[in-house]
Every structure is written in structure tokens, then in C-alpha cells.
Amino acid sequence: MARPVRFNIKQKDTSDWGINIASAPQGHMGEGFFATSLDKVVGLARKNSIWPLPFATSCCGIEFMATMGSHYDLARFGSERVGFSPRQCDLLMVMGTIAKKMGPVVKQVYLQMAEPRWVLAVGACASSGGIFDTYSVLQGIDQVVPVDVYVPGCPPRPEAIIDGVLKIQELVHNESLRRRNSDKYKLLLESYGIQ
């Protein structure tokens, strides 16, 4: 005979916890099924399970470590598993100054990622060179890879980094399934010299 449950059985009153259930996408509900368009389901699934690749080079990397910590948890947005292999990741988060010596490395890592892939430039140095307007610093990673979201700050607060990830999630949610094969996207990649 199964043992009765002894703990955590009192019903909790969650009315004032501020929990919002997200609304389901538009679709047709029936007995045991829910029909909606494919890109809405795919967008919803992709946005809540982004696997980021933290390309941390300098000070913004330490703020990223604080964002992944328990105080400003990034894992609650689905980015629990950070990977370091570009073959397995969706989001390239470039955090920190990229020097000219490092530019080809960023490009190589970007090329190794599989579509669909997004790029988040965290910090002033990755967005535009930051305070280092010198002969050795790449003035923004958009000189070598196409960037989706820029997070300004030197270094940006963890809340700002989370805001950047949330904006990426919006982009992921609303992306059409055909975007990566469209002519406009191909033109964008060609302007960076990527086939």
C-alpha cells in the first residue's frame, strides 16, 4: 500500500504573489489538442530555452558571473545551461573588449555556430569600442559579425544584461521561420563576408 504524503500538503494562497500565467498563443483548442501555427510554437519553445555562449574577455565577464550567480539569476529565464562549444549554442554573448588580434577569433566562433543564431554585444567595448579609441581595439564587434542586441554600460549592471537577454527573447519569439533563408538575411551576411 502506498504511503500517504505527509509534507507540503497545505494549499498555498498565491493570490498576492504576483504570479502571471503567460497567455497561450492564438489557436484552436479542442478535446486533448491545441492547434496553432508552427512559428508561434517554435518561437515560444526557442525563446525559453536559449543556450548562451559567454564569450567573456574582460570586466563585463565578471558582471556576467554575477548575473549567473544566485542574486541576479539568469537561469530563471531558461539560460541555465551555458555552453562553451559554439556548435551547441544559440546565443553568442560577447562581453568585454575585443582587440584587433581577437577579431578573427570572434568571427571564427560565429561561423561555427549553427542557424538560428543570435549575437548579444554586452558592454560599451563590444558595442563600439568603449573608452578605448586606440590602434589596437576593434571599435565594436559589428565590424566583424552581425549583432542583434547591444547592451550599453561600462560594465552594464546585471539587470541591464538580463534586459538584453529578454530583448533577445522577444526577437526569438517573433522571428519568422523563413528569415534565415530570405534574401535580406543573405545580403546581411554577405556584407560581412560570410557565405
Added chain:
Amino acid sequence: MSLTNDIIKTRLTEKFGDLLSAWEEPYGMLTFTAASDQNLKVMNFLKEELGFNFLTDITAVNYPDRKGEELAVVYHLHNLVDNIRMRFKVFAPVEKPDIYTATGIFSSANWMERETYDFFGVNFVGHPDLRRILNVDEMDYFPLRKEYPLEDQTRIDKDDEMFGR
């Protein structure tokens, strides 16, 4: 009897005499200039006889106004037992900046000399692996010399007037 700046100066002048010049003590640190081919002998003497067995720093300074002596290589040494620091400089002309390498005496001189070569073009004679360390290998000029600007001159999208250059 513990070491003081005067004792160091006396012992150095009795060994090297005229090859050392420009003795001064800015902010309490003994500073002098040695002839450009004497740097190893001076360093050896300081390490063996006077106990300066820690090389703190090697760097260079570009003085474009001193004709014939534009590049100054500055060595900082530290005697940990008697707690005395000192520095000495060696000058070289910019056309032929050859200085003997200190890697035989201190292993820490290896990368410090590579950095000095990278920034100023000082050629350290006898260095095991003298190539650029911090800049890209294809760079063909020595950026920290006074004649070169800070910003990247090949940029076309940043407007000089707006960026205050």
C-alpha cells in the same frame, strides 16, 4: 652595515668610473645613466656584489628631442634584503637601437624586453625569441613612439572633428 644610496654610488663609481653619469635621486630612488654597452656588466655587478637580485621592471621612453639618444631603456632593480630600489637607464639612437639582452641574468626579462621591442623597436641583441607580444604580428610600426598617434588611422567612419582628436 646596511646598504644606502651613497654606498651603492661609491661602489659603482669605483668599479665603473666614467661609464656612469647623470647621478640623481628623484623621490629618494638612486638613478644613473650607463653607457649603452655596459648594461649587462652593471646588472651583473649589482646582482652579485650588491644583492639586487630582483628585476622589477624593464621599459623604455622615447625622447625625440635628444638627438642620437632617442630611446632610453630603463631598468628598475630591487634589493629585497636591504629593501632598496634603484633604477638605471641606457640610451640608444633610434637608427640603430641595439642593447644587450638581460635574459641571461634574469628570466623575467624575456617578456619585458619583448614588450619594449613591440612598443619602441629596441633591438635586444641575443634575445632568444624577439618578436611582437602584445600587438598583432603584422603591425609594421612601433606604436608608443611619440611620432605615431593613438587612434587607428585607417578608420573611415569616425569623424575627427566630432571625436575631438
Added chain:
Amino acid sequence: MHDHNNIRLPEGSIEKETTTLNLGPTHPATHGVFQNILELDGERIIKADSTVGYIHRAFEKIAERRPYYQITPLTDRLNYCSSPINNMGWHLTCEKLLGVKTPKRVDYLRIIIMELARISDHLICNSIVGVDTGAYTGFLYVMQYRELIYEIYEEVCGSRLTTNIGRIGGFERNFTNTAFQKLEKFLKEYPGVLREFENLFTRNRIFVERTKGVGGISAERALNYGFTGPNLRAAGVDYDVRVHSPYSSYEDIDFIIPIGTTGDNYDRYQVRNAEMWESLKIIEQAYRKVQEFKGAESEVFHADVPAYYLPEKSDVYTKMEALIYHFKIVMGETEIPPGELYNSVEGGNGELGFYLISDGGRAPYRLHFRRPCFVYYQAFPELVTGGMLSDAIVTMSSLNLIAGEMDG
């Protein structure tokens, strides 16, 4: 069957018995961007070749353009895990050049901030050594307390990581009561956390086996390679800039210098751990000394040098001398004496030196940072040849290599 005539292997690669592995600039184990090209015979490392410069930001060239007070944000980005120490080091160098003497209260407040930064730096290093041996939990426990340190910095200067804290001659504002309350909370709660962290690692069989006897260096070789800081102290040499050339009233504080014996990874971990306990003692003593200042003296937070320290804005709008000083400082007309000096402080990784040549102008003529990470990373091939690949990873993280400081 496909035709493979177009595949060309490099010369001699079939006969080669060793593997070349590129532990590249982007790798989860290299905490920072530096590259190691390793020749491996199975798992054993035969040769290691390091490349740095992937984050070279030309600090020294930028510094020739900026007035003295604008160089502080540059020094922040050197060892960014403990940026207040770099800031204070630069301010002390400028004060030595300009002949400014700071009051005692400012010195004790500076000591508190510097030791908090040192704790924050050693926390990252020790917990990352744990992560590299497989123990992720210690890192997460300890990041929570780094948040407390960040909150203290925020109260004082407004920013968390790259602090730009203080000014030449003192601080920009007095420490508020909230800052002191947060400091007291830290002093109360942190010892327990550190003890818990120690219990996880110090006598942990797996950690000890991974780190003992690995990456060791003798004292003479360490001195020859220019090691300073906890890495040198783990090798057995008790050289600490705070004791040898005391700055900012460290001579009034009573603390010991922990040293190790063999200089291997375990000794480095132990030395950093012991230094964190010493830093706690130093903060407590400095805090008690700060609390002894009463009345008007407890409002002092900067030296009385109107020529170099910006006057109060309310004075600038009402008094003539304050207006003139403000104008002179901002436009760069203050008298900076020409001269050259070398000043050093005990950074998180060792002796951080500033070699400053001033020609009397608004910006330095030449500023060179003596960066400890750059100097001791040269010894890395010697530390890892003959060992296994995974030992090289642990050695790399226990040396506390911060790429921003290494390339600078």
C-alpha cells in the same frame, strides 16, 4: 570510392609522435583571453608556448593623452576583480609626485576599501580553482558575498565593478552611515561563510590530490622570474609591499604575512585563504581606528589641497578662490612638478608598479604599469611541462591570471 588526392597533410605530420593542441584564446578553462599551444604526448605536456595580447588596449599610450585625474578609470580596468586597489595605487603615485599628504582618517578608509578589494579578488581565484577541479558549489556560495562587497562600493562611489573610487587627496564624499552599516554586516556574516568555504576545500581529498604537488616552483626560480604577491609567498619568500614600503598608514595596522613552502597550487590556495583572514583582521582594526575620530575630525574625507582636489560646488559658485582653483584644475593649468618616480602597491596579484615621468604638463610624458600577471605568466611553460593537461588547467587558474592586467 572517393578520391582523396586533394588532401594535403603538413610536412612530417604522419611521423610526428606528439599532438599539437591549441588551448585557444576562447576556452572555458582559460579565465581570460590568452592562448597556449601545447605539444602533448598522450596526456603529458612536452612543450608549451603562450601567446598574449588578445585584449591589448594600449593603456600606456592612452595615458599620455589624459590629465592625471582622468587616468583613474584606466587603472580600474587593469585588474578588474580588485579595481579599488589599482585606483588607490594611482592616487598614491600622484600624491607622491605632487607632495600631497593625506590625513589619517583618509588613510584608514583607504585601507578598508583596499582590503575589501583584496578579499573580493582572492574569493574569485579560490572559487575558480574549485570550479576547475569540478566543485561548482563553492563558487556560487561565495559570489553571494561578493555582492555584499559590491553594495559597499556602491554606497561609497556609485559603481560596482570598475569603481573609479576616490580622488587625488582622498575620497569624493564621506562614507555614509549606510556604508558603515553594510560594512558591519559584512564583518559579522563573512567569517562564517569563509569557514564554510574552507571546510569544503581545505581537507577535501579530491581537491588536495588535484592540487598538491602540481605546478610547484622553488623560491629562487620564482624570484628570477619576477613573481610577486601570493604566488611568490606560496614559494616561501615573505615579500609584501605593504610591509616593505608601507603606504597609506599600513604601518599602524598589525597583521602577518602567510607564506607557503613548495609553491604548488595547494600552497597558493592556502596562502590566498590565509590572506583573506588577515584582510578581515586589517579591516576590523582600521574600522575601529576610523570610529575613534570624533566631532569635526570625523567629517574629514580628503586632504586640504585646493590646488589638486576640486573644491565644493557651493564654494565654486560663491567664492573667488574656489572658482579659480576649479578653473585651473579642469583646464589643466595647475602646477605639476616635473620629475620621474616609481611607486608600487600590493595588488591582488602582486606588486603593481607605476613608473611615471612628468614633464610639467597636463598629461604624463610617459606612464608605464608594471603589471604582476604579465611578469609571472612567463613561468607558465616551466610550471606545466612534464605534467598532465588537466593539471595545466588547474595551474592556470590558481596563478590568478587576469587578462586585462596581463595585456594592458
